[in-house]
Amino acid sequence: MDCVDAVASFRGRTDKERVSLSVRNRNFATLSGLQRANTQLLGNIPDDADEATVAEARNYAIDFWNRVTQFVEPWSEIAAGTMTSIEARQEYLSSYTLVLWALGRVGAVLREQGMSLDALSALADVDWRKRNPEWEGICILGNSIITRTSTRDATGELLKHKLGLRPDAPDAVLEKL
Template sequence: MRTSLQATFRVPATRGRMGNTTYYTTSLRFGIVVKVFVYDPEDMPALPPEDRTQRELKKRRVPEIAEYILGHDDYIFSAVTVSVDVNSFEFESVEPGSDIGVLHLPPDADYIVNDGQHRIAGIAQALREDPTLANDSISVVLLPDGGTQRSQQIFSDLNRTVHKTSKSLDILYDHRLPINQITMDCVDAVQLFQGRTDKERVSLSVRNQNFATLSGIQRANTQLLGDIPEGADDADISAARDYAIDFWNRLTQVVSPWPEIAAGTKTPAEARQDYLSSYTLVLWALGRVGASLREQGIDLSALDALAEVDWRKSNSEWEGICVLGQSIITRTSTRDATGELLKYKLGLRPDAPAAVLDTETS
C-alpha cells in the first residue's frame, strides 16, 4: 500500500521519541490526505499474507465511516500512522535542539499506511459527496520506514495494545443513539434496574449481584422498540422512552421473582440459581413480546398473564426451547423460541413453538 506524493509539502510538525523510534506528528487537511495516501485496495489481496504490510480493506466499513462524517457536525478520529523512508524527508527545527519545526515531505517519497486505511477510504468517500470537507483535517504520525518486515511489526505493535471497549461502555458513552439514551433512562426509572445494572461488562457470572448488563437491557429495548435513527423526532423518542419504562415497570410486578429482587428481599445471584427469568435471554424475548403488543395496540395490562408462568429453570416447558438438560442455551434461535413461547402464553399465537434444541442428546 505504497504511494507517492504529487507535490512538495512543508507542514508544521513536532518530533518525538518512543523507545528507539523517532516519529513526527502533523496535521493534514482531508483534501491533501486523500491525494497523498492513495492506494488501490484491490492490490492487497493479490499479495501473499507474508508480503503485506496491512490487513485487507473491509469495504463494508468504508461507507459506515463516510456516513459518520456526513451525518454529524461534530465528529472525531484518532491519528493515522504512516511510514516513510527516513532519508526522504527533512525536519527543520524552529531553533537548534527544538522538537517543534517544519517537516519537508518530498514529491518522490513512498508512503505506507500502517494504521488508518479505513479512515482514509471513508474520508475519500465523504469528500466525493461533500467536497467542502476538504478543509477539515486529521492528525498524522509519521514513522521511519524500515521495509516490509518493519512495517508489519509496526502494524502488529499498533494493534497489540488495542482493546475494544465493551458494548456496555459503548452504550454508556455514546449519547447520539436514541436507543442508548432510552436505555439509560430505563436504568434510572425502572426499580428492577436501579443499582442492579452492570454498566461495563457484557455478561454476568452466576454470583454477580447485578440483575443485568447495560448491553443486555439495550438489546432488549432494541427488540421492544425497533430501530430509532439518529435525528428522530423528539416526540417519537419521548413516546418510545415512556413505553419502555412502563413496559419494564409492569413486568417487574408480574415476572417471578422480579418483585422480590426489586424489593431487595432476593438477590439477582440467588434468583439466577433457580429462575430462567433472571437471564438476559428472557429480557430479549420479553422485548419481542412487547413489540408484538405495541404493533397490535394491545394494552400492557395483557402482561399480567405472565404472572402465571413457571419461570423456574426446572419447568419442562423450557426444555428444547432454551434449556438443554442443565444448561441454558443462548442463541438467536433459542431467544426467538423463548419469545414465541411467551407470546403463546399471552394468546398472541395459536400454538406453542416447536423445540429448537435436540433434547434427545441432553
C-alpha cells in the same frame, strides 16, 4: 439509561461494563443486554428522530419494564431487595438476558397491535423456574441455558403463546445430545 434509572428491578442492579454476568455477579442485568432487549421492544430509533418520538419510545419502555417487574417472578422480589439477583439466577430463567430479549419481542407485538400492557398480567402465570419442563428444548438443554438466536426466538414465541398472541406453543429448537 432512562430504563436503568426508572425501573426498580434495574436501578442499582445493572452492570454497565460487562456484556454478560457471572453466576456470582450481584447485578440483575447488563446495560448491553437491556439495550438489546429495548431494540427488540422499540425497533431501531433513528438518530435524527424528533423529541416526541424519542419521548414516546422512552415512556413506553419504562412503562413496559415496570409492568413486567410486577408480573414476572421473582422480579418484584429483586426490586424490593428481598431476593438477590444471585439467588434468582440459581432458580429462575427469568433472571437471564435471554428472557429480557424475549420479553422485548413480546412487548413489540403488543405495541404493534395497539394492545394494552395489561395483557402482561398473564406473565404472572408462567412458571419461570429453570426446572419447568416447558423450557426444555426451547432454551434449556439438560441443565444448561442455551443462548442462541433460535432459543431467544423460541423463548419469545413461547411467551407469546402464554399471552394468547399465538395459537400454539413453538416446537423445540434444541435436540438432546
